[in-house]
Amino acid sequence: METVKLPSGVSIPKITPEEAERRCYLSKDMLDMMHLSPVGQPAACSGEGDDLTFYYDPARVTEAAPELWYKPMMDEHEPVDVIELPSGAEVEKLSTMRAAAMGFYTRERLDQMNYDVVEEPVAYNLRSDGTMIYFYDKRTAVRRPLKCTVCGKDVRYKRKMCRACFERDLAIRRAEGDAYREQSFGMERERVLFFDLELTGVYDHDEIISVSITNGAGEVLMDTLVKPLRKKKWNRTEKIHGISPAMVQDAPLLDEIIPTLKEMFANADNLIAFGVSTDYSHIKYIYDSISEQEALRKKARCCALEFVRIQSEHYPDENHASLVDAMRTLGIGWDGIPHSSIADTIACMKVWEALFPHYYTTPMPELPDYSAMTPAAAPAFNEATGEYVDRDRTPAVHTETTEEAESEIETDLPHANKEESHV
Numbered sequence: 001m002e003t004v005k006l007p008s009g010v011s012i013p014k015i016t017p018e019e020a021e022r023r024c025y026l027s028k029d030m031l032d033m034m035h036l037s038p039v040g041q042p043a044a045c046s047g048e049g050d051d052l053t054f055y056y057d058p059a060r061v062t063e064a065a066p067e068l069w070y071k072p073m074m075d076e077h078e079p080v081d082v083i084e085l086p087s088g089a090e091v092e093k094l095s096t097m098r099a100a101a102m103g104f105y106t107r108e109r110l111d112q113m114n115y116d117v118v119e120e121p122v123a124y125n126l127r128s129d130g131t132m133i134y135f136y137d138k139r140t141a142v143r144r145p146l147k148c149t150v151c152g153k154d155v156r157y158k159r160k161m162c163r164a165c166f167e168r169d170l171a172i173r174r175a176e177g178d179a180y181r182e183q184s185f186g187m188e189r190e191r192v193l194f195f196d197l198e199l200t201g202v203y204d205h206d207e208i209i210s211v212s213i214t215n216g217a218g219e220v221l222m223d224t225l226v227k228p229l230r231k232k233k234w235n236r237t238e239k240i241h242g243i244s245p246a247m248v249q250d251a252p253l254l255d256e257i258i259p260t261l262k263e264m265f266a267n268a269d270n271l272i273a274f275g276v277s278t279d280y281s282h283i284k285y286i287y288d289s290i291s292e293q294e295a296l297r298k299k300a301r302c303c304a305l306e307f308v309r310i311q312s313e314h315y316p317d318e319n320h321a322s323l324v325d326a327m328r329t330l331g332i333g334w335d336g337i338p339h340s341s342i343a344d345t346i347a348c349m350k351v352w353e354a355l356f357p358h359y360y361t362t363p364m365p366e367l368p369d370y371s372a373m374t375p376a377a378a379p380a381f382n383e384a385t386g387e388y389v390d391r392d393r394t395p396a397v398h399t400e401t402t403e404e405a406e407s408e409i410e411t412d413l414p415h416a417n418k419e420e421s422h423v
């Protein structure tokens with residue numbers, strides 16, 4: 001559809017007068033007759049070049065100020081003082097009150113209202129000393145970025161705060177976060193499990209097709225493919241995790257490993273994954289009762305959320321929070337094939353260790369040589385790029401609300417980006 005760009009930067013569709021009528025839009029003339037004033041930008045327009053008719057959405061109009069009610073009639077009867085601007089446009093003389101009622105203000109007044117004038121004047125008036133006052137349409141002026149919610153003075157930078165207030169707030173959050181991470185949690189390495197699942201898809205009806213589990217001591221407790229009960233193919237996710245239906249043909253069914261899983265979980269105090277909510281929402285079904293599922297949920301911890309926290313406190317300019325980002329940011333090397341299920345599980349364990357140096361009662365033991373391991377689930381290889389396809393290791397992290405987002409120049413909390421691919 002053809003659009004017309006208003007000086008404010010907003011584009012509105014160009015429609016026929018018939019279409020405007022069908023949508024029940026009102027032209028400026030009709031609004032005047034009905035003693036109404038538009039609120040905000042027109043919804044559409046018709047016509048060509050300088051001869052445009054603007055249409056307004058009737059849901060976005062307001063009662064016009066009484067002094068405007070008879071403006072169309074006054075226009076007919078009163079001679080209007082019109083002057084020509086250098087551009088050739090003609091503007092009429094209005095009293096300051098009438099101008100304000102029409103949403104026209106001086107540059108100074110708009111400046112106070114935090115608007116920048118970008119268009120030429122729409123009306124004028126003369127001071128008693130004969131000097132000219134120009135009025136500008138507030139609807140075509142551009143609102144400047146919002147002010148800091150803390151000091152109220154400077155323009156926002158991040159998290160609805162100006163740079164100085166943001167830095168101050170960041171220092172406080174960083175100190176709190178550091179103190180939290182530095183705590184001694186008193187956990188036993190054997191009773192903290194890290195896990196990663198591969199699924200046929202992201203929905204509830206999707207099935208688990210691989211399970212990898214290590215403990216805090218770095219021991220691989222499980223790394224197995226799982227044969228799904230119902231799903232016969234999963235083309236979309238196969239491209240990501242590289243697990244084909246043929247590969248799981250001889251793998252155990254989930255039912256066969258459930259007793260082992262239950263025993264492991266029963267002996268664990270924590271169950272940690274990078275983006276735990278997806279994994280939890282599938283693994284919980286090894287339990288039939290809500291109370292057992294709830295008990296498991298209480299043990300679950302999300303490594304991604306903790307990484308997002310340290311990232312927002314120490315690397316506020318970074319805004320991707322995949323497991324690969326966490327490894328790179330914290331300077332940790334990969335074991336085995338990056339993105340394979342077991343390598344991701346080991347990576348998660350190491351990220352946790354880096355985030356919480358006093359999580360366990362004992363120092364980290366020497367880790368086995370994982371590189372010799374053949375992972376149960378290897379990632380898909382992209383022939384075109386010669387790289388392993390990055391699996392979706394991204395957590396569901398909620399950023400701040402998007403209200404007032406139109407005028408924000410901030411990035412808020414770093415959040416996971418699903419599109420980015422890595423080596």
Ligand SMILES: [Zn+2]
Pocket residue numbers: 148149150151152153154161162163164165166
């Ligand atoms: Zn401030």
